[in-house]
Amino acid sequence: MVLVNGVECDSVNVHDRALHYGDGVFRTFRADNGVVNAWSRQFAKFKDDCERLALPSPEKSTLEADLAKVLAAHPDTVVKMMLTRGIGKRGYSFDPTMQTTRIVMASPIPQYPAGWAEQGVKVRVCDVKLASQPRLAGVKHLNRLENVLARSEWQESEFAEGLMLDFNGNVIAGTMTNLFIAARGVVATPDLSRCGVAGVTRERILDFARSQGIPVEVRDIALDELLNADEVLLANSVIGVWRVRELRDKRWNEARFTPAVKSKLCEHES
Amino acid sequence: MVLVNGVECDSVNVHDRALHYGDGVFRTFRADNGVVNAWSRQFAKFKDDCERLALPSPEKSTLEADLAKVLAAHPDTVVKMMLTRGIGKRGYSFDPTMQTTRIVMASPIPQYPAGWAEQGVKVRVCDVKLASQPRLAGVKHLNRLENVLARSEWQESEFAEGLMLDFNGNVIAGTMTNLFIAARGVVATPDLSRCGVAGVTRERILDFARSQGIPVEVRDIALDELLNADEVLLANSVIGVWRVRELRDKRWNEARFTPAVKSKLCEHES
Numbered sequence: 001m002v003l004v005n006g007v008e009c010d011s012v013n014v015h016d017r018a019l020h021y022g023d024g025v026f027r028t029f030r031a032d033n034g035v036v037n038a039w040s041r042q043f044a045k046f047k048d049d050c051e052r053l054a055l056p057s058p059e060k061s062t063l064e065a066d067l068a069k070v071l072a073a074h075p076d077t078v079v080k081m082m083l084t085r086g087i088g089k090r091g092y093s094f095d096p097t098m099q100t101t102r103i104v105m106a107s108p109i110p111q112y113p114a115g116w117a118e119q120g121v122k123v124r125v126c127d128v129k130l131a132s133q134p135r136l137a138g139v140k141h142l143n144r145l146e147n148v149l150a151r152s153e154w155q156e157s158e159f160a161e162g163l164m165l166d167f168n169g170n171v172i173a174g175t176m177t178n179l180f181i182a183a184r185g186v187v188a189t190p191d192l193s194r195c196g197v198a199g200v201t202r203e204r205i206l207d208f209a210r211s212q213g214i215p216v217e218v219r220d221i222a223l224d225e226l227l228n229a230d231e232v233l234l235a236n237s238v239i240g241v242w243r244v245r246e247l248r249d250k251r252w253n254e255a256r257f258t259p260a261v262k263s264k265l266c267e268h269e270s
Numbered sequence: 271m272v273l274v275n276g277v278e279c280d281s282v283n284v285h286d287r288a289l290h291y292g293d294g295v296f297r298t299f300r301a302d303n304g305v306v307n308a309w310s311r312q313f314a315k316f317k318d319d320c321e322r323l324a325l326p327s328p329e330k331s332t333l334e335a336d337l338a339k340v341l342a343a344h345p346d347t348v349v350k351m352m353l354t355r356g357i358g359k360r361g362y363s364f365d366p367t368m369q370t371t372r373i374v375m376a377s378p379i380p381q382y383p384a385g386w387a388e389q390g391v392k393v394r395v396c397d398v399k400l401a402s403q404p405r406l407a408g409v410k411h412l413n414r415l416e417n418v419l420a421r422s423e424w425q426e427s428e429f430a431e432g433l434m435l436d437f438n439g440n441v442i443a444g445t446m447t448n449l450f451i452a453a454r455g456v457v458a459t460p461d462l463s464r465c466g467v468a469g470v471t472r473e474r475i476l477d478f479a480r481s482q483g484i485p486v487e488v489r490d491i492a493l494d495e496l497l498n499a500d501e502v503l504l505a506n507s508v509i510g511v512w513r514v515r516e517l518r519d520k521r522w523n524e525a526r527f528t529p530a531v532k533s534k535l536c537e538h539e540s
Contacts, residue, residue: 002284004284009284010283010284010285011281011282011283011284012281012282012284012289013280013281014272014274014279014280014281014282014373014375015280016289017418018288018289019282019286019288019289019352019354019412020296020350020352020412020414021292021412021413021414021415021417021418022291022292022412022413022414022415023414023415023418026290028360053415053419054422078360080290080360082289082290084289085418089377090298090348090350090377090380091380091421091446092414092417092418092420092421092422092445092446093421093422094418094422103284105284107359107360110360110361128405129403129405131401131402131403132401132402132437133399133401133416135398135399135416135419136415136416136419141415142289142290142291142292142415143291143292143413143414143415144290144291144292144293144362144413145291145292145293145323145406145411145412145413146403146405146406147291147362148287148291148293148355148362148364149323149405149406150362151361151362151363152324152362152363152364167402175362176361176362
């Protein structure tokens with residue numbers, strides 16, 4: 001099911017600025033039994049991202065009405081929620097009062113191999129690097145060609161995810177996941193002030209670690225440091241968390257932080 | 271008039287990857303009396319850009335059939351021609367054999383103040399910088415948020431265009447134009463190997479200068495160098511060429527190269 005501005009519809013106007021410029025934002029998350037975990041955080045991030053692009057965010061209640069319709073039809077699903085600048089004339093300039101386009105859609109929950117969630121995943125390092133653009137960094141916007149190109153580097157199903165670096169050799173994220181490392185009792189996650197997307201699950205994991213008194217660092221992480229970490233985690237609001245088991249010649253067996261994170265992410269949050 | 275895969279239509283499928291990821295390329299150019307000047311170059315660039323994104327380019331004849339339909343209805347128009355990866359499932363990965371979406375649309379020719387083409391334009395420098403991404407540099411792709419944000423910095427109609435710099439202080443382009451400077455008989459245009467879009471009119475101007483025996487340089491140009499140039503030109507396939515008349519405290523009166531370029535761009539090319 002797809003709702004466009006609250007109405008069931010499978011198309012968008014060909015003049016929508018999302019199509020022409022990627023002029024919009026989105027969030028993706030799963031619903032189980034008709035419930036979205038951490039919806040308040042999803043909405044808060046959506047609203048923040050709208051502000052970053054000077055897009056007028058819909059009211060929370062408007063999105064909730066859309067969600068209710070979609071989840072009534074598909075209680076167990078992946079929801080994608082998008083807001084575009086709307087239907088414009090040709091050219092980059094836009095009228096700040098123009099009507100946005102709101103899209104809420106349900107897709108099947110992806111069926112990954114069961115072993116991935118349980119025993120961890122094998123990952124690779126992508127050749128495509130993330131460009132440094134502080135004006136867009138952190139925002140889940142619709143300009144995602146870097147991710148598309150990175151994801152197109154492999155077809156082998158053995159790799160669950162590809163890690164993306166910036167041009168300085170820092171690991172920033174997976175193509176669709178945020179990333180954490182744990183080493184000697186300290187948890188670190190990449191600084192996303194120059195590139196990358198700051199997901200809700202990343203925020204939940206940061207909050208959880210802090211609540212446990214675990215020292216948390218948000219900073220640059222070189223690939224070598226990741227390879228020497230005790231534990232590497234990938235997370236997003238669809239998969240939850242995957243432990244990295246294998247990257248290049250490195251194997252990881254340690255799983256101290258991952259099970260605690262996994263259990264925390266299952267707890268319901270409004 | 272809008273053609274989607276050759277059929278008149280004003281919408282695209284909501285699962286099109288252009289909408290979700292900006293996964294596609296485009297070109298924009300004008301037609302006068304049903305004729306597109308330098309169409310062969312437009313097609314060549316379109317095809318090159320498709321290759322850069324591993325998109326299968328349509329045949330030239332297919333695009334020409336679309337163009338003929340659109341120009342029969344709108345002989346004097348701005349044409350936008352897009353190719354998207356097509357209708358996909360959720361997620362960044364795609365099937366390389368998937369069916370692309372071809373969009374050809376006509377829009378009114380923009381009516382700029384007559385003085386702009388004749389006496390030159392006033393421009394400003396944008397705060398938004400262009401990120402360095404060699405994998406996408408030069409390509410007219412659908413990830414255009416940098417241009418959108420830059421163009422949103424001003425509403426004043428006195429400014430015809432905004433210049434965009436990279437993070438090293440080099441001038442790269444206008445939000446919708448390529449840029450040339452002329453100084454002491456030498457013409458220079460920014461190197462677009464790290465960011466920017468390489469337009470057809472830029473190529474035509476480079477070829478023209480070379481054909482006239484004018485030394486041409488494609489290289490980094492700092493803003494200060496531009497401010498000290500004898501002449502500054504902005505060009506694209508809709509406006510042709512505009513001379514820059516005013517930027518910050520600087521005024522330009524010299525117009526040696528511009529009239530010759532203008533006259534050359536009017537000559538018909540297949």
